[in-house]
Amino acid sequence: xxxxxxxxxxxxxxxxxxxxxGVFLLIHLTPGDxxxxxxxxxxxATVKENLRRExxxxxxxxxxxxxxxxxxxxxxxxxxxxxxxxxxxNVGRRIRPSLQLAALAMTISLLIAVPVGVLxxxxxxxxxxxxxxxxxxxxxxxxxxxxxLLLIFLFGVTLRWLPISGYVDPLEEPWDGLxxxxxxxxxxxxxxxxxxxxxxxxxxxxxxxxxxxxxxRAKGLSEGAVIRSHxxxxxxxxVVTVLGLQLGTLIGGxxxxxxxxxxxxxxxxxxxxxxxxxxxLVQGVVLLxxxxxxxxxxxxxxxxxxxxxxxxxR
Amino acid sequence: MSLTPRRREHxxxxxxxxxxxxxxxxxxxxxxxAVRAAGAQTAPKRGGTLRVGFYIEAxxxxxxxxxxxxxxxxxxxxYEPLLTLDTNLGIKPGLAESWQLVxxxxxxxxxxxxxxxxDGTDFNAEAAKFNFNRMKTEPKSVRKGETASIxxxxxxxxxxxxxNLKRPDAALPATLTDRAGMxxxxxxxxxxxxxxxxxxxxxxxxxxxxxxxxxxDHLLIKRNxxxxxxxxxxxxxxxxxxxxxxxxxxxxxxxAGEIHVMDYVQPRDVAAVKADKNVVVLDVPSLAxxxxxxxxxxxxxxxxxxxxxxxxxxxxxxxxxGVWLNVGVPANGPIxxxxxxYDRSISFIKRxxxxxxxxxxxxxxxxxxxxxxxxxxxxxxxxxxxVIQAQLAEAGITMxxxxxxxxxxxxxxxxxxxxxxxxxWSGRPDPDGNTYQFFRTTxxxxxxxxxxxxxxIDAILDKSREASTQAERKRLFSQLTRLLQEELPMxxxxxxxxxxxxxxxxxxxxxxxxxxxxxxxxWLK
Numbered sequence: 001x002x003x004x005x006x007x008x009x010x011x012x013x014x015x016x017x018x019x020x021x022g023v024f025l026l027i028h029l030t031p032g033d034x035x036x037x038x039x040x041x042x043x044x045a046t047v048k049e050n051l052r053r054e055x056x057x058x059x060x061x062x063x064x065x066x067x068x069x070x071x072x073x074x075x076x077x078x079x080x081x082x083x084x085x086x087x088x089x090n091v092g093r094r095i096r097p098s099l100q101l102a103a104l105a106m107t108i109s110l111l112i113a114v115p116v117g118v119l120x121x122x123x124x125x126x127x128x129x130x131x132x133x134x135x136x137x138x139x140x141x142x143x144x145x146x147x148x149l150l151l152i153f154l155f156g157v158t159l160r161w162l163p164i165s166g167y168v169d170p171l172e173e174p175w176d177g178l179x180x181x182x183x184x185x186x187x188x189x190x191x192x193x194x195x196x197x198x199x200x201x202x203x204x205x206x207x208x209x210x211x212x213x214x215x216x217r218a219k220g221l222s223e224g225a226v227i228r229s230h231x232x233x234x235x236x237x238x239v240v241t242v243l244g245l246q247l248g249t250l251i252g253g254x255x256x257x258x259x260x261x262x263x264x265x266x267x268x269x270x271x272x273x274x275x276x277x278x279x280x281l282v283q284g285v286v287l288l289x290x291x292x293x294x295x296x297x298x299x300x301x302x303x304x305x306x307x308x309x310x311x312x313x314r
Numbered sequence: 315m316s317l318t319p320r321r322r323e324h325x326x327x328x329x330x331x332x333x334x335x336x337x338x339x340x341x342x343x344x345x346x347x348a349v350r351a352a353g354a355q356t357a358p359k360r361g362g363t364l365r366v367g368f369y370i371e372a373x374x375x376x377x378x379x380x381x382x383x384x385x386x387x388x389x390x391x392x393y394e395p396l397l398t399l400d401t402n403l404g405i406k407p408g409l410a411e412s413w414q415l416v417x418x419x420x421x422x423x424x425x426x427x428x429x430x431x432x433d434g435t436d437f438n439a440e441a442a443k444f445n446f447n448r449m450k451t452e453p454k455s456v457r458k459g460e461t462a463s464i465x466x467x468x469x470x471x472x473x474x475x476x477x478n479l480k481r482p483d484a485a486l487p488a489t490l491t492d493r494a495g496m497x498x499x500x501x502x503x504x505x506x507x508x509x510x511x512x513x514x515x516x517x518x519x520x521x522x523x524x525x526x527x528x529x530x531d532h533l534l535i536k537r538n539x540x541x542x543x544x545x546x547x548x549x550x551x552x553x554x555x556x557x558x559x560x561x562x563x564x565x566x567x568x569x570a571g572e573i574h575v576m577d578y579v580q581p582r583d584v585a586a587v588k589a590d591k592n593v594v595v596l597d598v599p600s601l602a603x604x605x606x607x608x609x610x611x612x613x614x615x616x617x618x619x620x621x622x623x624x625x626x627x628x629x630x631x632x633x634x635x636g637v638w639l640n641v642g643v644p645a646n647g648p649i650x651x652x653x654x655x656y657d658r659s660i661s662f663i664k665r666x667x668x669x670x671x672x673x674x675x676x677x678x679x680x681x682x683x684x685x686x687x688x689x690x691x692x693x694x695x696x697x698x699x700x701v702i703q704a705q706l707a708e709a710g711i712t713m714x715x716x717x718x719x720x721x722x723x724x725x726x727x728x729x730x731x732x733x734x735x736x737x738x739w740s741g742r743p744d745p746d747g748n749t750y751q752f753f754r755t756t757x758x759x760x761x762x763x764x765x766x767x768x769x770x771i772d773a774i775l776d777k778s779r780e781a782s783t784q785a786e787r788k789r790l791f792s793q794l795t796r797l798l799q800e801e802l803p804m805x806x807x808x809x810x811x812x813x814x815x816x817x818x819x820x821x822x823x824x825x826x827x828x829x830x831x832x833x834x835x836x837w838l839k
Contacts, residue, residue: 032721
């Protein structure tokens with residue numbers, strides 16, 4: 001087990017090198033310039049030149065990459081050009097709302113998807129299955145921003161049950177914090193629930209057709225017990241894969257939801273940084289998101305072994 | 315003046331807005347008004363927290379290092395400039411109680427006595443001198459351009475400074491009404507250094523003082539109970555600023571009472587918001603001019619007749635009505651109707667397809683020509699580009715549209731890699747700020763993206779800085795506007811209105827066309 005983790009961690013090094021080089025090249029080759037973007041209405045060319053020199057932006061690209069990489073290896077991701085704060089501080093502030101949102105969205109999606117998926121598969125082509133499939137289709141088709149605005153309109157403006165936007169840390173003020181996170185988490189959770197429902201239903205149907213299920217039934221086990229102890233666990237592998245991939249997306253890619261609900265998350269941070277051509281910030285955040293992706297996928301791989309001993313490494 | 319009639323469905327508001335605008339443009343209005351004049355008779359009430367929603371959060375609390383417009387919204391409540399603007403863009407005393415142009419290159423300011431920074435230190439001539447020196451010498455200062463005409467600042471006595479200029483600069487007093495005139499406590503700068511960017515405790519002299527800034531969440535300021543000006547406010551206990559990036563959500567937050575003020579209402583939302591009884595909308599005419607720069611340094615727009623053909627093809631009234639939904643007026647040039655220098659006798663360029671034909675022939679392209687317009691990929695710009703494309707097509711000119719993000723737009727403009735490019739200037743209180751840097755011959759990178767270099771225009775611009783009376787400057791700017799309509803470094807489209815929306819509880823807000831929200835006299839019902 002320890003060796004597997006170590007091997008996987010070592011394998012991430014080339015991935016991270018590739019990601020960092022790719023991002024560095026992409027953002028530097030994108031037209032536009034951080035100094036121009038920051039001082040759009042300033043005419044003072046010397047001030048701009050001085051700033052460029054101070055930030056090392058006047059040097060050749062490969063030198064900039066080498067010196068950036070050198071600092072990264074020492075654990076220094078540099079400073080944001082726009083707000084002049086360390087990148088790590090910027091991310092530190094933003095990661096908490098993102099993680100909380102992702103956790104809540106995932107919980108909501110599982111609370112919906114597991115019962116709906118299981119019932120759909122168990123009562124295939126019945127009314128529950130039809131309702132479940134329709135719900136899943138709706139969740140997949142509904143664009144995030146539209147769902148978000150509809151939820152805001154209903155619960156924020158008309159009923160006034162929940163705050164419309166903003167963030168309160170649930171670890172400091174649990175009640176207000178949860179209230180502020182409910183609508184964005186439902187927005188993300190519904191779409192995710194739809195994906196998970198469909199995946200779970202499909203893999204359950206597959207497992208239900210297996211011989212061991214027939215054997216279990218023949219032994220006289222109740223349908224509930226068959227599903228609980230034989231089908232569900234075997235049907236979980238694709239679901240865990242989906243969840244693992246989605247976790248990374250939820251943390252770094254919930255841009256629209258964060259934008260609409262004015263949540264200070266990582267997704268918005270990286271998009272704002274791209275628009276401002278804030279090179280160190282973009283590079284740093286993308287690198288950290290890549291690390292997050294790699295870790296969540298590693299966790300998924302380890303979970304596989306727990307779910308299915310056959311794929312446990314020897 | 316050339317004002318398009320506003321829509322009919324909101325007669326009361328519309329007419330008042332119209333009168334306000336007219337009064338502003340003609341210089342007839344000086345008295346402050348309440349938000350929609352409601353409750354103007356009731357006595358102001360102290361207390362309460364005003365919650366304000368902006369589209370983005372501030373970048374820095376140090377006015378000398380600030381390059382972002384949103385910062386100024388907060389500064390105008392915690393810092394004070396030497397001079398300030400009234401609602402008619404007239405210049406009035408701020409931290410300087412009077413000023414005098416001794417000769418073309420010497421300005422003397424008498425500073426207000428009894429003003430203290432929030433940290434308890436005195437504001438005096440030494441502090442003012444320190445501030446100007448910092449703006450001119452601090453390596454990261456973004457104020458160097460604005461203070462370039464200032465050579466040295468002398469302390470005459472404890473409350474008098476003399477500014478010695480390198481060259482005459484008639485626009486300088488107006489420049490000193492904003493960040494370049496804002497006084498920061500030398501003690502706070504000395505003690506806090508770079509930390510001042512995040513924490514402005516004690517640094518200003520204004521009606522409110524900095525409390526805290528929780529990044530990405532909110533910025534809080536509170537009433538300065540020792541404020542020097544005992545007339546009127548500050549009445550509010552606190553002001554809490556919050557970034558809400560999505561326009562629709564910001565509006566919904568206002569409608570639901572989560573915020574009391576929003577900085578800007580999109581034209582598409584104005585009609586709906588005006589119909590909502592829970593929201594008060596104030597049309598604040600701006601200093602802005604939205605235009606397209608034409609590249610004089612390469613074909614096709616190195617040919618004057620072809621530039622004129624484009625300008626004559628456009629129906630500005632249709633653009634302002636259809637795209638801007640009348641939240642703005644067609645532009646006759648760079649100077650907005652809010653300015654004392656606006657010449658209402660000059661009409662905007664009217665569409666004339668017969669003349670377009672003649673101009674195309676004159677420019678050697680009788681069968682029309684093709685060019686590319688570069689513009690920002692945001693909905694209203696895209697719509698405007700499509701309308702312009704259709705209008706040009708009717709005149710036999712083919713326009714392709716290249717959509718880019720704003721960083722690319724700036725880089726294309728600065729490097730002159732465009733044929734026609736969108737330029738949306740937020741405007742400056744003095745007409746110099748809307749003209750000189752765009753139209754004066756300037757080698758190298760500048761805001762003169764069109765690359766225009768015209769001796770007559772240069773001469774007018776230089777004279778406008780040296781002229782000593784406003785009447786003379788106004789005459790020069792009229793001359794300039796006519797010349798720009800002929801030479802066309804830019805095709806001017808619209809002077810937008812910047813509607814702001816309030817909860818009906820907000821009283822006594824006094825809009826200045828620079829768009830900055832000063833809350834000194836505001837109170838909550």
